[in-house]
């Protein structure tokens with residue numbers, strides 16, 4: 038087989054396997070193992086396991102269980118309840134205000150965990166029922182929660198950016214900071230979108246009559262709730278950005294800070310802790326096994342020359358300009374993201390793309406932000422999307438699958454606009470890391 | 477008969493391999509034409525560096541460029557690969573030790589015993605510290621978390637250095653994210669070439685070894701299957717790579733000390749540094765006590781360094 | 795059928811038990827990382843913390859893996875799968891789980907070879923080596939050390955990986971057993987599908 042054929046064979050059989058509905062890691066791992074046995078030659082069968090040793094040396098992966106645990110502590114112990122009340126009383130008396138407040142809530146939650154699960158859980162259990170009860174449009178609010186929670190991977194800390202950092206060999210600190218302004222910008226765009234929709238059709242987001250009932254003192258007191266996420270964020274980020282603690286150490290500190298906060302607020306029980314610990318294991322294992330399988334796939338793919346084939350296709354044979362290549366890559370990420378797990382996509386595809394992006398002269402920190410936004414889109418687009426799954430599992434019965442699919446359309450649109458803006462103006466991403474790390 | 481293809485992995489990252497290996501392999505492929513092609517892979521690309529030896533022995537990888545220490549070869553000569561403290565002062569010492577003082581034979585025997593072909597050894601650069609904070613005395617080394625070679629790290633830990641081993645490609649970032657305070661893995665040429673000079677501020681001019689020693693290896697069966705002329709061609713290209721590194725580093729070290737503007741030079745005074753040199757002699761004794769083969773190598777190192785001292789200038793100035 | 799049920803029950807129970815212990819390994823990781831930052835701030839940084847944490851991480855996801863399968867935590871692409879009936883899912887899984895089993899088998903093979911190597915065996919018949927260890931026909935040779943200055947022996951973590959992958963394999967077989975039972979008419983299993 039020629040290298041091109043190997044590339045096509047491996048990729049398409051992986052796709053085929055995925056469509057059978059077998060576990061993602063099994064599908065990817067099996068194709069890697071088959072190719073290793075059939076095509077590598079002597080010693081090929083050792084490759085899938087040697088990926089495990091490679092994974093072991095990827096020390097930033099240690100942050101994964103930490104950030105996942107943080108998220109579960111946050112959602113399970115209902116630490117966000119006060120936060121939610123805060124946004125409720127402050128924004129409730131505007132048309133669409135509760136929905137906009139929910140975006141604000143999601144931003145703060147995003148600052149306290151590295152994934153979107155926590156945001157989804159909090160959004161679907163606290164915010165969603167409340168919004169529905171107030172007569173908000175179900176399609177719009179379903180979208181609000183999926184889109185808002187996806188900010189969890191753009192606003193630091195971010196697991197996706199940690200994984201990207203490992204593949205692209207870029208500093209996590211800078212990547213995280215690069216996500217801040219784009220994250221806030223995207224949140225602002227979401228809010229703008231909600232505001233416009235509700236201006237045009239106030240029935241989508243009725244004013245909450247009772248929001249004004251709260252006393253002024255109570256309103257001020259609730260503002261204090263907003264301090265908690267900021268404190269947890271600071272406890273973790275400041276020592277890290279200052280260089281006192283390393284990345285993995287900071288993640289452990291973050292996990293403890295969240296735990297401590299829940300204990301201090303008397304929200305933690307042994308049963309709850311057990312549930313957090315259990316879910317952390319399940320999600321961490323899901324991630325790690327996908328990474329393990331994808332690393333094996335990547336090594337076999339590379340060792341069989343498929344990587345070279347794809348590289349030469351992009352750079353030599355097609356003869357495209359750098360920007361066209363970049364846009365094609367983003368498009369292919371978006372397309373793959375509809376049906377592929379983002380981690381598998383990252384581990385398998387990014388090693389092909391990232392060196393190319395670098396050699397075309399683009400900034401890899403900036404590209405990390407672009408990649409993360411495509412991942413956010415991937416989380417929401419059917420058929421395969423984590424936020425879709427979670428929404429389906431947690432949404433109240435009146436929200437049907439059709440609603441969930443319909444709900445994401447405008448928000449994906451907003452994300453694509455954000456993507457375009459950041460592509461056109463890289464400084465939106467790069468300004469903050471350059472300011473802090475000064476170069 | 478079809479074209480022979482080999483997979484070769486170097487323990488160096490791509491940025492470095494551009495100098496230390498790529499030219500030689502390109503040359504090999506050009507000359508070998510339709511008969512043979514070597515596909516080159518870089519640090520941890522197919523298998524992690526710690527697994528390189530096993531992969532080579534099994535035939536997962538056909539050929540390897542690495543020092544013995546980094547790839548954790550299961551031989552008695554492993555500690556002498558990479559930077560064995562103060563074993564050599566100049567990069568020419570390494571080929572002399574191997575070709576004229578009998579190390580080639582010992583290596584050949586050790587690797588044959590574990591089923592791997594040792595092709596040839598050569599020198600790279602000296603081992604210096606590149607750090608975020610300045611080092612002006614031994615005291616400054618205390619508590620520094622430094623990326624370095626296993627044996628060099630073991631030696632330097634008596635001075636409070638905390639040796640860390642990470643994948644090569646992660647080093648630059650690890651310095652930035654605080655996992656590392658510095659690097660003791662190379663001379664200044666590499667610091668500039670691979671980007672470490674951008675994340676560290678100081679270069680210590682004292683070194684703990686004048687030249688890295690490492691080798692080209694091949695899977696025994698793959699090697700034996702090669703026709704003799706291709707074996708010869710491979711050896712010649714390895715030598716070409718050794719030669720390139722001789723001048724590239726030698727010139728680079730001097731030029732960047734004088735003209736480089738990314739790192740400030742600092743020095744630990746000779747009298748104080750003498751403690752480290754003395755400690756090395758004790759360390760040699762410890763190693764020699766571990767096995768007869770190690771004792772033999774240490775004996776050769778002693779003899780060689782003695783001869784050089786006796787030969788006087790320009791071989792040794794003290 | 796009885797046998798299948800007994801097998802699935804036994805394996806599920808083992809996976810659950812091991813999962814329950816493993817999940818608290820999270821705090822061991824947190825502890826090691828915390829010690830790492832404390833020792834750096836107040837004493838000499840420790841030489842072993844990062845590697846130790848890496849070992850714990852590998853143990854965590856290898857030994858936790860079977861539990862993740864048991865609880866259905868591993869995601870699937872459900873474009874078609876999601877709409878199928880429980881029976882249909884079980885039928886397809888019966889076939890495709892073979893791929894998963896194959897993958898785990900290759901992983902296990904690699905793990906055995908690598909572990910035998912870490913115990914000083916350089917041949918390519920690790921099973922014969924392990925059998926020989928038991929009968930006394932083979933001996934432990936040169937132990938593999940991690941190529942770091944701390945240089946811990948590496949076989950313990952590799953042995954943990956063998957155990958983890960082996961349990962994964964047993965769990966995958968248990969899933970297969972349950973699918974067969976479901977197809978054989980066991981309605982209680984349909985709810986989980």
Ligand code: NA
Nearest residue numbers: 147189192194
């Ligand atoms: Na986040």
Ligand code: NA
Nearest residue numbers: 374375415421
């Ligand atoms: Na998707």
